[in-house]
Amino acid sequence: xxxxxxxxxxxxxxxxxxxxxxxxxxxxxxxxxxxxxxxxxxxxxxxxxxxxxxxxxxxxxxxxxxxxxxxxxxxxxxxxxxxxxxxxxxxxxxxxxxxxxxxxxxxxxxxxxxxxxxxxxxxxxxxxxxxxxxxxxxxxxxxxxxxxxxxxxxxxxxxxxxxxxxxxxxxxxxxxxxxxxxxxxxxxxxxxxxxxxxxxxxxxxxxxxxxxxxxxxxxxxxxxxxxxxxxxxxxxxxxxxxxxxxxxxxxxxxxxxxxxxxxxxxxxxxxxxxxxxxxxxxxxxxxxxxxxxxxxxxxxxxxxxxxxxxxxxxxxxxxxxxxxxxxxxxxxxxxxxxxxxxxxxxxxxxxxxxxxxxxxxxxxxxxxxxxxxxxxxxxxxxxxxxxxxxxxxxxxxxxxxxxxxxxxxxxxxxxxxxxxxxxxxxxxxxxxxxxxxxxxxxxxxxxxxxxxxxxxxxxxxxxxxxxxxxxxxxxxxxxxxxxxxxxxxxxxxxxxxxxxxxxxxxxxxxxxxxxxxxxxxxxxxxxxxxxxxxxxxxxxxxxxxxxxxxxxxxxxxxxxxxxxxxxxxxxxxxxxxxxxxxxxxxxxxxxxxxxxxxxxxxxxxxxxxxxxxxxxxxxxxxxxxxxxxxxxxxxxxxxxxxxxxx
Numbered sequence: 001x002x003x004x005x006x007x008x009x010x011x012x013x014x015x016x017x018x019x020x021x022x023x024x025x026x027x028x029x030x031x032x033x034x035x036x037x038x039x040x041x042x043x044x045x046x047x048x049x050x051x052x053x054x055x056x057x058x059x060x061x062x063x064x065x066x067x068x069x070x071x072x073x074x075x076x077x078x079x080x081x082x083x084x085x086x087x088x089x090x091x092x093x094x095x096x097x098x099x100x101x102x103x104x105x106x107x108x109x110x111x112x113x114x115x116x117x118x119x120x121x122x123x124x125x126x127x128x129x130x131x132x133x134x135x136x137x138x139x140x141x142x143x144x145x146x147x148x149x150x151x152x153x154x155x156x157x158x159x160x161x162x163x164x165x166x167x168x169x170x171x172x173x174x175x176x177x178x179x180x181x182x183x184x185x186x187x188x189x190x191x192x193x194x195x196x197x198x199x200x201x202x203x204x205x206x207x208x209x210x211x212x213x214x215x216x217x218x219x220x221x222x223x224x225x226x227x228x229x230x231x232x233x234x235x236x237x238x239x240x241x242x243x244x245x246x247x248x249x250x251x252x253x254x255x256x257x258x259x260x261x262x263x264x265x266x267x268x269x270x271x272x273x274x275x276x277x278x279x280x281x282x283x284x285x286x287x288x289x290x291x292x293x294x295x296x297x298x299x300x301x302x303x304x305x306x307x308x309x310x311x312x313x314x315x316x317x318x319x320x321x322x323x324x325x326x327x328x329x330x331x332x333x334x335x336x337x338x339x340x341x342x343x344x345x346x347x348x349x350x351x352x353x354x355x356x357x358x359x360x361x362x363x364x365x366x367x368x369x370x371x372x373x374x375x376x377x378x379x380x381x382x383x384x385x386x387x388x389x390x391x392x393x394x395x396x397x398x399x400x401x402x403x404x405x406x407x408x409x410x411x412x413x414x415x416x417x418x419x420x421x422x423x424x425x426x427x428x429x430x431x432x433x434x435x436x437x438x439x440x441x442x443x444x445x446x447x448x449x450x451x452x453x454x455x456x457x458x459x460x461x462x463x464x465x466x467x468x469x470x471x472x473x474x475x476x477x478x479x480x481x482x483x484x485x486x487x488x489x490x491x492x493x494x495x496x497x498x499x500x501x502x503x504x505x506x507x508x509x510x511x512x513x514x515x516x517x518x519x520x521x522x523x524x525x526x527x528x529x530x531x532x533x534x535x536x537x538x539x540x541x542x543x544x545x546x547x548x549x550x551x552x553x554x555x556x557x558x559x560x561x562x563x564x565x566x567x568x569x570x571x572x573x574x575x576x577x578x579x580x581x582x583x584x585x586x587x588x589x590x591x592x593x594x595x596x597x598x599x600x601x602x603x604x605x606x607x608x609x610x611x612x613x614x615x616x617x618x619x620x621x622x623x624x625x626x627x628x629x630x631x632x633x634x635x636x637x638x639x640x641x642x643x644x645x646x
Contacts, residue, residue: 025052029060037064053080055087066096069389069407071103071361091120095336102360103387107137125306125334126355132506136357136379144381146424151410152403152417154199154210159415161405162286162340162392166228166235170207170403171198172417173224177212194222196237207419214269217262221255225286225340225392229293233264236287236296241280257283259298277302277314277325286392289316290343297349299339300325307335311351331375332367340392343369348428350380352391360387364404368428376430376479376505384420395422430479433507434500438467438488441496441514446471450490450515457482479505488513521564528557528569528642537595537640542579544590546598554595557642558602568646571595571611574618576634577625581615588613595640610645 025047032040044061058081065074078097081089094117101110111134118127133139154160156176163172173194196213217223217237225238240255258278262269278284282302289296297313302325304310310333315323332338334355339362342350347369352362356377363385367375384390386408395402400422407415438450448469454462454477462484463475477484480502487497493515500508522531529536534557537550546554561567573591575584592611600606616624619637623629 025054025057029056032060032064037068040064041068053084055081055084058084059093062093062096066100069361071100071388075100075104091117091124094120095126099354099360102358105360105387125330126336129334129355129357133357140357140359140379140381140385142381143378143426144383146381146426147384147420147422149383149418149420151412152207152419154197154207155412155416157413159194159413160417161415162225163394163403163405163417164226164228165394165396166198166226166232169198169200171196171213171226171228172210173197173222173226174210175414193220194224196223196226216269216272222257227287227289227296229289235262235264235269236260236275236289237262238285238287256280257285259284259287276322283309286340288342290347291345295343296322297341297343298325299341306330306333307355308337309339311338311341311349332377337362342392342394344395344397346397348397350393350395352389352393359385361389361407362391364390364393366426366428371428371430376428378426378428380426389415430505432477432479432502432505434463434475434477434486434511435507435509436473436486436511436513437471438473438490439471439512439514440493441516447490447493447515450488450493452486452488452513454478455485455487456480457484459485477502477508486511486513488515490515492518494518521567522644524644524646526644528560528644529553532556532560536636538635539573539591539638539640541576541634541638542587544587544594546594551598554598558599558604561599561604561608565608567644568608569610570643570645571609571640572614572618572643573611573640574614574637575616576637577616577619577623577627578634585613585615588615591638591640 041061041064044057044064047057048061058077062074062077062081065071065077075097078093078100081087081093082097094113098110098113098117101107101113114127114130117124118131121127130136156174158175160172160174160176163170174197175194176197177193177195195218197210198213199207199210201207212218217235219239221240223237223239227236228234237260238257239260240257256279259275260272261275262272265271275284279302282300284298284300284302286299287296288298294316295313296316297311299309300312301309302312304327306327311328312325313328314325317323327333332349332351334353336353336355338351338353338355340352344350348366349369350364350366353365354362356363356365356379358379359382364380365377366380367377369375379385384393384404386406388406388408390404390406390408393402393404401420402422403417403419405415405417434454436452438447438452439445440447448467448471450467450471451464452467452473452475453464454475456462456478462478465473465475467473467488483499483501485497485499487495489495494517496513496515498511498513500511502508522528534553535549537553538547539545539550540547561569571592573588573595575588575591579587589612592613596609596611599609616637620639621629621633621636623633623637
């Protein structure tokens, strides 16, 4: 009975421990599912320290750190996830792991995981882009070193980001208002709620002092990402769901982001209103206006979104109403995050993304919206971009100055605002690389100095160049999908061309184009063996049979005669000086007849060919009667010639 009693007590204790651990997991999961990532991370890490190694814990720890931009920690948990045995991991974790490895500057290992992701999700836009841009690091490097950047003095020890222009004033979002109570702390990252601040430049153009913007705009919620009209009378800004000015969640415990509009009246921001396309089941954030303020661009995960967040555009009507939001589509948006759009005066869209090939975290990209059909998406390179998150980029194209935010090392806080000066503009015209070789069609010899051109379907020249010494060429092609013609020309060759196809702006490698040498009718008196640069028709000693090597040259003579049916020739055959003159006359006559009959047999009309034996009367060297000579010198005299006579 005592044994049974102790066993029952032991089982009860074990049940209590198991239930306690299960409750901890449920609490951590609840925090994670409610986007309270900071307490979720703390709870999960305690469970791991207690010996738990469940797949879902590693997934949530990886994702919670990833979404809080703690990429080194995220990489650690994703690695542990992939080390688990007998687990089927969704490909999205491969992608995120690859991204976190970039932030650790492990690009080779990151690319290996991207190859696995590509194999698992071949139709994913990110996989396609990776496959089309395996040299993405080289391209980023080519776009780099065009900016001088400087950390601003107005940064705090907390998070400062989302700068925007309001004439000379710089408006930004900050978490510097640290509260003493948990009401001022957001559980996503255990940081203070965001407020809007502004700073004006001093006489040297530096931003030193920052002040809080209107109380009407700053509530006990997150406020960020402003966009002002040029006259400064209207502002669009981002705010969480709120009730009576306080942070609020929806029925699922989630506080969504919304864009609001306010107008400046008597020096105060009033008439604050939600935009009509906000929703309670999705977020709308980070507004920016185009140059004439007729369009508002923003980021959202509203229905119709391709990824975690996409960039949309909506018409702003003259009466202040709005059209229907439109997704910018799969050229700009991916299955990951595209966010923080900014439109310049020249209609260039800058945005941040972790879906396009980058250095790690969010990188800043740019595209020219005037190239709507075939937009080029360019990573703007270092030093704007880094291995961490780089975002909320704004730019004045007239002054070449702007601002952006980053959580890179060396800053004053979690996110810092940096000022920059652009020293060199980025070429946003779309180009594809076309490479190839120009050859002699018959011999395969590489042809230098050939003029090479590309034509589109309208027969318009797209690009033009000249082949190098090795016959190679490299040209800029057009990005538009479709058929193109590559054409080449060179002196003494007929013009040649071939078609090729461009798909999804991919480069076209190693197009080979053979040119046929121009065949001109030889002048009267010309020996065709010399004119065609072929081996002479030689005969063995005391023989008149056509040798196999001679047949090769005879076939080229035959080709020429067929190409120029108006040409008539006289075949003159010769001997060396050995044997007597009378014998050599007869031998050369037999050789001339054998040569002519070979061509007759191949279809050349008999009235086009005459033939005669020349004996030893027309030697090519000094090897006459009685002169000792080598076999090779005697051989050069035993030949047939093909003289053009008409």
